[in-house]
Amino acid sequence: MITEHVSEQDIQSWVLKETALTEAAVLHIQTCASCHAKMNMYEALFSSVEEMPKPSFDFDVVELVMPQLPVKKKKINLVPAILSGLLVLAGLIGLPFLLFDDKNGSGLQSVSPWLFGMVGIVAITFIMISVSEMYARYRQQLKELNFE
Amino acid sequence: MSLPFPHNIPDKHLVDRVLNGDKQAFALIIQQTEALVAQMVYKMIPRAEDRKDLVQDIYLKVYKNLSGFRHQSKLSTWIGQITYNACISYLRAKQLLLPGYGAPDENGETRDANDAVATDETDSRIFQKQRAALVQQAMEKLSPIHRTLITLYHQEEMSYQEISVITSLPEGTVKSYLFRARKSLKENLLLNYKKEEL
Numbered sequence: 264m265i266t267e268h269v270s271e272q273d274i275q276s277w278v279l280k281e282t283a284l285t286e287a288a289v290l291h292i293q294t295c296a297s298c299h300a301k302m303n304m305y306e307a308l309f310s311s312v313e314e315m316p317k318p319s320f321d322f323d324v325v326e327l328v329m330p331q332l333p334v335k336k337k338k339i340n341l342v343p344a345i346l347s348g349l350l351v352l353a354g355l356i357g358l359p360f361l362l363f364d365d366k367n368g369s370g371l372q373s374v375s376p377w378l379f380g381m382v383g384i385v386a387i388t389f390i391m392i393s394v395s396e397m398y399a400r401y402r403q404q405l406k407e408l409n410f411e
Numbered sequence: 412m413s414l415p416f417p418h419n420i421p422d423k424h425l426v427d428r429v430l431n432g433d434k435q436a437f438a439l440i441i442q443q444t445e446a447l448v449a450q451m452v453y454k455m456i457p458r459a460e461d462r463k464d465l466v467q468d469i470y471l472k473v474y475k476n477l478s479g480f481r482h483q484s485k486l487s488t489w490i491g492q493i494t495y496n497a498c499i500s501y502l503r504a505k506q507l508l509l510p511g512y513g514a515p516d517e518n519g520e521t522r523d524a525n526d527a528v529a530t531d532e533t534d535s536r537i538f539q540k541q542r543a544a545l546v547q548q549a550m551e552k553l554s555p556i557h558r559t560l561i562t563l564y565h566q567e568e569m570s571y572q573e574i575s576v577i578t579s580l581p582e583g584t585v586k587s588y589l590f591r592a593r594k595s596l597k598e599n600l601l602l603n604y605k606k607e608e609l
Contacts, residue, residue, distance in 0.1 A: 311546040318453035328470040
């Protein structure tokens with residue numbers, strides 16, 4: 264058996280089951296009144312601290328914080344806007360050709376497939392953007408209602 | 412306020428929902444972490460009237476910085492870190508945080524040797540006498556940082572590693588501070604007991 268007292272740090276760690284002590288040290292704690300008292304003291308102290316009532320706020324934190332949350336600005340995705348802008352521009356440029364390029368007497372017959380395609384793309388793009396926005400709005404409304 | 416969410420939603424899912432504009436998910440985060448925040452704020456902030464403003468600031472900071480949360484720790488640990496920093500800033504601003512607060516006491520070993528004899532005589536009787544009240548009083552005499560460390564470890568059952576994240580202190584320093592805090596707590600308890608006896 265060792266005659267030197269076990270350090271207080273070792274006693275704490277042993278009581279907390281964080282470290283194992285040598286058999287000699289354990290024997291010392293069991294037989295030395297001073298070390299044994301410290302061990303008992305820490306055991307009781309730790310269990311008392313664990314049993315202490317936990318504090319809680321005397322106000323509703325959710326109700327306090329939620330109205331203060333900043334409104335997050337939605338990031339606007341500029342890619343579809345730029346794309347549709349370009350297509351509209353292309354459509355506007357192409358339209359006069361369609362209407363006024365009447366060399367052969369018939370406007371529609373003189374329409375090149377290129378122009379026709381461009382106008383078609385513009386129309387389809389507009390429809391797709393509208394549908395996608397409608398769907399996004401619908402998802403957002405569902406989310407707000409917590410139906411998801 | 413009751414919320415239409417189950418209470419076992421993973422951190423990542425909750426954070427993603429908040430980042431997508433779902434404020435109800437943030438309310439759930441508050442509900443899940445306010446016990447820990449309360450523990451820390453009550454242990455570190457002495458003035459009751461300042462706690463409300465501080466808690467509001469803490470959660471607004473959490474909301475503002477949520478996009479920067481990298482999931483390297485639990486969300487509660489990250490919020491604990493914000494809480495700890497906010498409390499330390501408060502204590503510094505109010506000059507309640509003395510230099511070297513929480514640092515090991517240079518005279519600790521001497522005091523320990525002197526108390527050893529007294530410990531032998533009184534230890535076994537202390538805990539028969541209003542133990543809880545005495546421990547509470549002894550806790551109140553600790554520094555805010557020591558009190559918080561004891562609470563996080565012994566009441567919130569956090570690991571040294573988690574406490575290290577919250578306090579931004581190296582793990583070894585956390586262990587050393589905790590050893591000192593427990594020892595101070597024990598000594599305060601002995602002093603309280605002696606005062607009661609007189």
